[in-house]
Amino acid sequence: MNAKTLTQSFNFQSTTVRPTMQRTLMMSMIALSMGGMSVAAQAQTQQQTEIEQLRQEVQALRGLIEQQKVQNTQTANAIANVQRSSASPSPILKTAKGAEFNLYGNVRLDASYQVEGSSRDLPYNHINAVALEGNNESSDRLRSTLSATRLGLDFKSPVGDRDVKGKIEVDFLGGSNFDNLRIRHAYLNYGNWLIGQTWSNFAIPDYMPETIDALAFVGGAVKRTPQVRHTTKFSPQTNLVVAAEDPKDATISQRLPALTARLNHQFADNLNVSVRAMGHEKRVNSEEEMAWGVGVGVKYEVVPGTTLKADYYHVKGDSSFVSFTNRGVVAQANGDLIQSEFDSIMVGITQKFGDKVHGTLGYGYMSFDKDPNYIAATKDTTTINKDLWQAWANVFYSPRKPLSFGLEYVYGEREAFGPALDKDTKQPISGRTGEDNRINAVAIYNF
Template identity: 85%
Template sequence: MNVKTLTQTTDLQVTTVRPTMQRTLMMSMIALSMGGMSVAAQAQTQQKNEIEQLKQEVQALRSLVEQQKVQNTQTATAIANVQRSAAAAPANPVLKTAKGAEFNLYGNVRLDASYQVEGTSRDLPYNHINAVALKGNSENSDRLRSTLSATRLGLDFKTQAAEQEVKGKIEVDFLGGSNFDNLRIRHAYLNYGNWLMGQTWSNFAIPDYMPETIDALAFVGGAVKRTPQVRYTAKFNPQTNLVVAAEDPKDSTVSQRLPALTARLNHQFTDSLNVSARAMGHEKRINSAEEMAWGVGLGAKYDVVPGTTLKADYYHVKGDSSFVSFTNSGVVARTDGSLVQSEFDSIMVGVTQKFSDKLHGTLGYGYMSFEEDKNYIAALADKTKANKELWQAWANVFYSPTKPLSFGLEYVYGEREAFGAAPNGSKTGEDNRLNVVAIYNF
């Protein structure tokens, strides 16, 4: 084969091979393109699936949040309803007067009995340590006395006046009169804002710091005085307030023309310690003679430990016998018409122990000492009726088997020393008694 023939043969082969290679290359590119398209389609499909899944999760989360909101709203509504119900539910059934004022009725039936072991001159079931018989002089020992005179009935009122609430109280018992057997007003007052007008506990001689007793008239060093008054309370902060008042002490020993002015500062140091500082001033007038009576007081209540409470109350008073109980006459007129004044210090202290929800008891002591003013003593018509010293000690226990019922037992012993001696020479008298009480509260 010559060269020309070989060349032609080769060209023919190359021409034949090129179309085949081109077709193969094209098919490969098409396959690659289709493969790429398939991968892209798969990626797009997967992305769509993920987006759809994410949408479903977001929707589920949104539903959960909405459900939680509904539950929270329902819970808040339920709590508000409970709070409204609790606030609306009164401690006692609420009644209304014809004028629309709400009121609650409360009170108790109380039976007191006293066995006088030694020394009284009056037929009374309650304390009168300042007037017990001197030894050997008209003593009435080994006597039982009982009464229901301390039975009590009260009404608490409340009404709305403009934007201010007006509250009031009326409370009576049967301890009025010289024999303590007549109906009397204990409290009758109204509260309007920071003002109080009416009769209630004196702003000076308050019973808040007296240790607990069964005796309805309390013991030496205490005061159970209720006076007609107008008073105002200024609150400095939740722990401190000042109460000022103009009071009518109803002192029958003088010709009264001005009210007594009293002030009381209360402060709570801690949840367990409260104190009260008080002051009093009052003009005493007999005929044309005048003297100024004054007094100060300090009380404290301290919860030593849960269930154990200590109370103490102190007074120093000159020229007054209308606030603190069991005192000598505050002023006495001399033959020349001038006035002389009595002056005394008194203290009462006691501890109350709670043994259980049904049982508690108190130990207490009271003491009163009068200044030995010779001019005052000389002006007395009967020196055996004025005292140099008084003291009493007592112990009691209260038992409440159920909520409305309470029973108490108390022993008290005390003595008085008079300025003057009785015909037999005695200057002392004693009070030796056993008290019991049964109370039904309603």
């Protein structure tokens, strides 16, 4: 083959091969492009699937959150309803003018076995007048009464943007024989003002150790007086209460009310202190003397379930506020007034032994100044005392909420300024000491 023929043959093959290679390259590129598009489509589909799953999970979580909110709201409403029902029970009566009434009270049986004491036919304290040794003593006697049974009514009525609140409470310890209906509390409370009869602002029972005896023991006071009083709050922990009171002192001719003041302060959650003062004019015939007194009370929770209480008084010229005292003033032959003066203290500790049982140990003491003029002005010196003291221990058991039972032992003595004298010979027929030795019991049903 010559050169020309070879050249033509090569050119022909080149022309034939080139289109074939181009088509093959184009087909490969198309295949690669189609493969890339397929992978991209698969990736996009998977991403959309994952987004949809995430959206469903978020929606489910949102539903759980909303459900939990509903449950929390229902629980909070239920708790609030329980708190409201326990804090302020539904009134038993509501008048057309919007006044709400709540009835409460108890049925109470008191009993006392007197080992030694006075002939007084009542199972309550009478330490300042128990029989002196050797003269009209009374021993081994059982006494009982339901006179301390109470009935009370709490009420409130809207007046403007405030409520007028009040209380009426009675029992059957009135009269000379302690068997008549009497008013314990009857007052109205509007804002910081109180008008009516309730615990004296000076001789309050808040700091007395617990007793079964409804009349309390030496150093205590259960005085309720008609009064007008105002409370000033300096802070949540401190307030001042001032009052004008009618102490109902039958031994004098009264023309002015007693003025009392009480400063209360809470030093901590477990420590409360009260400082009190009193002043009152005493008039017998045309003679006048100013009686006065101070008091300090402390309540201290030593540890949860253990509470210490103490109450102290120093009083001159008054026998109407603190219990079991000598007569506040006596008149001499020339008409001059002589005042009695005393110090008293009551202290006790209460221990809880669970939800159903608690008990108290207590002690009370009262000492009177030995004023010879006061003694000389008193015809019967057996009726005035130099010293009084009592100690007691009790336990209360509440098997169920409405029921409560208590048992208490008390022992005390009084020392008079003089013995009992024979009417004819004027010679002593007794000692100067009288004894109070009793076991008290109580059963209470509260409603």
